[in-house]
Amino acid sequence: MKVLLIGDGARENSLAFSIAKSGRYQLYAFSSYVNPGIKENVDKTNGKYFVGDILSKDEVKRVISQVSPDFGVIGPEDPLFNGAADAFREEGIPVVGPSSKASTIEKSKVWMRNLMWKYNIPGRLRYRAFNNLADAAKFVEEYGGSIAIKPSEQVGGKGVKVVADIQAYLSQEKRRAASRSVDEIGRLVKDEVKIIIEEKVDGPEYTLHVLTDGRSFLPLPLAQDYKHAYQDGIGPETGGMGSISGPGYTLPFIDEDEYKATFEIVKQTAEAIKKETGDEYVGFISGQMMLTELWGPTVIEFYSRLGDPEASAIVPRITSDFGEILELAATGKLNKAKLEVDPRPSIVRAIAPLGYPLNRDLAKGKEISLDLPKMKEIGCQAFFGAISLYGGKLITTGSRALELVAIDDTYEGAVKKLDLCTSLVSSNTKLIYRTDIGRTIEEQVEKAEIVRYSYKDRIKRGVLGASMDWSPNGGLW
Amino acid sequence: MAGIVGVLAFDKVWNVSKFLYYALIGLQHRGYSSSGVVLLNGEFYKHREDKSPEDMRLNGEGWAGIGYTGKERAYPLVYEDVAVVVDGILKNPEALRRLPKDPEKTLSELEGAFSLVALTREGQMIAYRDESGLKPLTLGGFGFDMAIVASENVAINVIGGEARREISPGEMIIVDKYYIDSKRLKEPRRNYCAIDYVYQSRIDGKINERDIYALRVRIGEQLAKERPIQGDTVIGVPDTALPFAVGYSRATGIPIDLGFTRTGSPIRTMLAQDSFLKVVGVQLKLNVVKSAVFGKRVILIDDSMVTGLTLKNTVMSLRRAGAKEVHVLIGSPKLVSHCPYGVDVPKSSDLIAANLSDEEIAKVIGANSIYWLSLKGLYEVIGINTICVGCMVGRYPKVM
Numbered sequence: 001m002k003v004l005l006i007g008d009g010a011r012e013n014s015l016a017f018s019i020a021k022s023g024r025y026q027l028y029a030f031s032s033y034v035n036p037g038i039k040e041n042v043d044k045t046n047g048k049y050f051v052g053d054i055l056s057k058d059e060v061k062r063v064i065s066q067v068s069p070d071f072g073v074i075g076p077e078d079p080l081f082n083g084a085a086d087a088f089r090e091e092g093i094p095v096v097g098p099s100s101k102a103s104t105i106e107k108s109k110v111w112m113r114n115l116m117w118k119y120n121i122p123g124r125l126r127y128r129a130f131n132n133l134a135d136a137a138k139f140v141e142e143y144g145g146s147i148a149i150k151p152s153e154q155v156g157g158k159g160v161k162v163v164a165d166i167q168a169y170l171s172q173e174k175r176r177a178a179s180r181s182v183d184e185i186g187r188l189v190k191d192e193v194k195i196i197i198e199e200k201v202d203g204p205e206y207t208l209h210v211l212t213d214g215r216s217f218l219p220l221p222l223a224q225d226y227k228h229a230y231q232d233g234i235g236p237e238t239g240g241m242g243s244i245s246g247p248g249y250t251l252p253f254i255d256e257d258e259y260k261a262t263f264e265i266v267k268q269t270a271e272a273i274k275k276e277t278g279d280e281y282v283g284f285i286s287g288q289m290m291l292t293e294l295w296g297p298t299v300i301e302f303y304s305r306l307g308d309p310e311a312s313a314i315v316p317r318i319t320s321d322f323g324e325i326l327e328l329a330a331t332g333k334l335n336k337a338k339l340e341v342d343p344r345p346s347i348v349r350a351i352a353p354l355g356y357p358l359n360r361d362l363a364k365g366k367e368i369s370l371d372l373p374k375m376k377e378i379g380c381q382a383f384f385g386a387i388s389l390y391g392g393k394l395i396t397t398g399s400r401a402l403e404l405v406a407i408d409d410t411y412e413g414a415v416k417k418l419d420l421c422t423s424l425v426s427s428n429t430k431l432i433y434r435t436d437i438g439r440t441i442e443e444q445v446e447k448a449e450i451v452r453y454s455y456k457d458r459i460k461r462g463v464l465g466a467s468m469d470w471s472p473n474g475g476l477w
Numbered sequence: 478m479a480g481i482v483g484v485l486a487f488d489k490v491w492n493v494s495k496f497l498y499y500a501l502i503g504l505q506h507r508g509y510s511s512s513g514v515v516l517l518n519g520e521f522y523k524h525r526e527d528k529s530p531e532d533m534r535l536n537g538e539g540w541a542g543i544g545y546t547g548k549e550r551a552y553p554l555v556y557e558d559v560a561v562v563v564d565g566i567l568k569n570p571e572a573l574r575r576l577p578k579d580p581e582k583t584l585s586e587l588e589g590a591f592s593l594v595a596l597t598r599e600g601q602m603i604a605y606r607d608e609s610g611l612k613p614l615t616l617g618g619f620g621f622d623m624a625i626v627a628s629e630n631v632a633i634n635v636i637g638g639e640a641r642r643e644i645s646p647g648e649m650i651i652v653d654k655y656y657i658d659s660k661r662l663k664e665p666r667r668n669y670c671a672i673d674y675v676y677q678s679r680i681d682g683k684i685n686e687r688d689i690y691a692l693r694v695r696i697g698e699q700l701a702k703e704r705p706i707q708g709d710t711v712i713g714v715p716d717t718a719l720p721f722a723v724g725y726s727r728a729t730g731i732p733i734d735l736g737f738t739r740t741g742s743p744i745r746t747m748l749a750q751d752s753f754l755k756v757v758g759v760q761l762k763l764n765v766v767k768s769a770v771f772g773k774r775v776i777l778i779d780d781s782m783v784t785g786l787t788l789k790n791t792v793m794s795l796r797r798a799g800a801k802e803v804h805v806l807i808g809s810p811k812l813v814s815h816c817p818y819g820v821d822v823p824k825s826s827d828l829i830a831a832n833l834s835d836e837e838i839a840k841v842i843g844a845n846s847i848y849w850l851s852l853k854g855l856y857e858v859i860g861i862n863t864i865c866v867g868c869m870v871g872r873y874p875k876v877m
Binding site: 172173174176177227228230231232233234235236237354355358359362430432 | 487488490491492495496616617618621622624637639641642652654655656657658659
């Protein structure tokens with residue numbers, strides 16, 4: 001059977017790995033550059049590798065007609081927004097990936113929040129949408145509380161976000177910086193609604209990925225993504241410098257009930273999307289969650305795909321045939337899927353060239369080499385991200401180049417493996433990575449316990465999810 | 478004694494001067510007679526005054542900066558390519574000129590007992606805590622926007638940031654716009670300052686691997702174990718001795734009372750330079766609450782005793798308000814020797830406990846009895862046997 005995989009990052013590398021591992025499929029891939037990890041799996045299964053503009057629906061159609069696959073898998077969100085999944089379905093080919101319309105759940109934060117309120121889905125946050133920046137700035141001035149300012153839709157792949165956590169005495173500084181950033185963010189947004197302002201919440205974050213064929217829902221083990229660029233959770237926002245998953249289906253700081261509640265939220269959202277768009281939701285729908293004092297499980301945003309680097313933490317833990325599960329999802333037979341998971345925890349450590357994420361030009365065009373056999377010996381798996389095979393060399397393309405994964409009986413054990421494997425990566429530039437991921441479990445357990453006291457108290461008082469702000473001129477919000 | 482801080486924003490839209498200002502206010506309990514900052518905005522901008530951070534009139538702008546509050550007027554140091562603030566004693570500060578060129582080598586060659594935060598003209602923030610660990614230093618962040626280094630985590634909290642972890646003794650941190658590096662330059666010796674635990678740090682702090690409030694309550698409980706007294710009320714001298722009183726009361730079942738209230742802003746009596754100020758300081762600072770002590774046998778707890786002058790005044794004011802008995806407990810072992818590392822503990826000849834017997838001291842201060850926490854008790858409560866207790870025993874972990 002032929003599978004066509006769209007995408008080019010470490011997430012797609014992990015998907016390519018599991019499809020090839022199945023032994024039942026010939027892997028074809030369509031990327032914007034030659035990812036050496038994807039290529040390896042394509043070659044192994046005697047498939048074919050296509051390079052081109054994965055953001056163009058026509059290009060995707062052209063590759064489909066050349067391959068005529070039995071089913072497709074789409075990794076990243078941007079091709080989904082541009083109708084890559086529709087391209088498959090228009091040709092009558094089953095695919096893992098929602099329609100362009102259904103992927104609006106990720107593309108537009110306003111649409112997402114609106115949907116959650118309309119369908120009364122738990123874990124929703126209060127928000128205001130603004131068509132112009134001046135009004136947004138005025139609102140920021142008026143409501144002194146803690147808020148998150150975000151672009152109303154995804155810009156440049158990453159969700160730029162500014163948080164005005166306003167200490168009374170520092171409010172001027174914080175607001176000034178916030179309003180400057182509002183200008184910056186707003187300029188990039190093409191939609192009429194430019195800015196969305198949400199109430200700000202706090203707590204440990206985690207992601208639940210759910211695979212669905214529109215009727216059955218298959219939740220994967222939880223994962224947690226680490227957004228700060230630098231060691232110890234400091235520094236600018238990135239797509240994720242690493243992730244953890246396990247042990248089992250939850251994380252040490254999320255309990256069984258919270259896992260179930262989160263699954264319920266994601267399921268209800270997929271059903272609401274169907275009602276709203278008329279499209280069956282087929283593919284991954286992933287809740288990027290936060291455990292908060294307001295709701296317990298709370299939605300920060302939704303992905304219409306697997307998270308990256310969360311995928312690299314989850315996929316290697318799957319011991320049953322994940323390629324087959326993807327096929328069953330694409331073809332509407334997900335109820336037959338059997339998911340088996342290695343109970344041991346995993347850690348992903350992303351490695352990026354110096355300059356990521358603030359100066360992509362500095363991060364581009366650098367050479368990287370790694371000792372794969374030795375890594376394997378130690379027990380690490382390497383997925384290739386923003387790294388292109390060029391003239392026999394591995395050349396960085398400006399983002400996170402590698403994701404190293406280790407599974408072990410304990411987080412400590414996995415971290416130690418990663419430390420060893422990281423030393424087997426070298427480059428002609430400085431490499432940026434975080435060694436603290438997987439070493440802060442205890443702190444997160446405490447953080448979760450603190451918010452748990454509050455949200456359970458809210459349940460007792462019957463005010464779960466209830467919050468409001470007031471200002472003398474603006475009234476209640 | 479000093480508080481130091483450094484803030485670096487990853488995006489130049491930020492002006493960090495107010496962040497430094499409020500962080501320094503959060504550190505002024507560590508010393509406050511001189512305060513200053515250096516801001517970086519292409520060039521260094523330095524501002525220093527003989528005032529507490531609160532009273533400093535700060536105007537500069539910059540996307541990165543460092544700040545100092547303490548008694549040394551020399552800080553912040555500004556050289557051509559680097560500006561530095563230091564908590565502790567640094568014997569060869571001139572060497573710091575070479576810091577931007579070779580941070581590792583320069584830091585390894587520094588002599589003294591200190592923590593420091595430096596800012597290079599190129600825009601790197603370099604922090605180092607010497608291997609003794611005598612001076613605290615904590616690393617934190619503010620959202621996706623800033624990296625912060627400060628003597629105590631409370632300074633990071635007051636500006637809305639999150640303290641991430643303590644910098645280990647012997648560890649260097651380099652914060653660049655594009656990366657953060659950390660490296661252990663020397664083996665940590667964990668000679669944490671006992672004074673930081675007992676009264677120097679704020680109770681909302683987590684310093685030297687311990688939560689300060691919880692530790693001080695345990696000291697009070699330890700005092701109750703070592704010295705149970707028949708009394709009617711437990712009174713702590715505000716503010717540092719209050720947790721001791723909580724612990725003592727909890728362990729003995731004797732109720733706690735608030736025996737004093739404050740006039741004016743909290744001036745640290747021990748930090749006041751001359752003895753006249755100390756007397757005025759204590760009288761201005763503490764007014765006794767008569768109804769809390771009238772007709773009662775008072776167990777009075779304080780954090781330390783230097784010359785005994787402060788305590789004498791305190792005991793006297795309790796008696797004038799109608800205390801029947803005043804038993805004094807001190808939440809730290811006797812101070813008997815100077816501190817070579819910059820903590821304001823005077824030389825032995827000025828320390829009452831180094832010169833007089835317990836009976837004599839009780840007579841001097843007018844107390845029915847006096848008792849100090851035992852050294853053994855202190856070790857037991859803290860649970861780290863490498864801590865520095867130099868001012869309590871006259872033996873020091875690091876030769877200066």
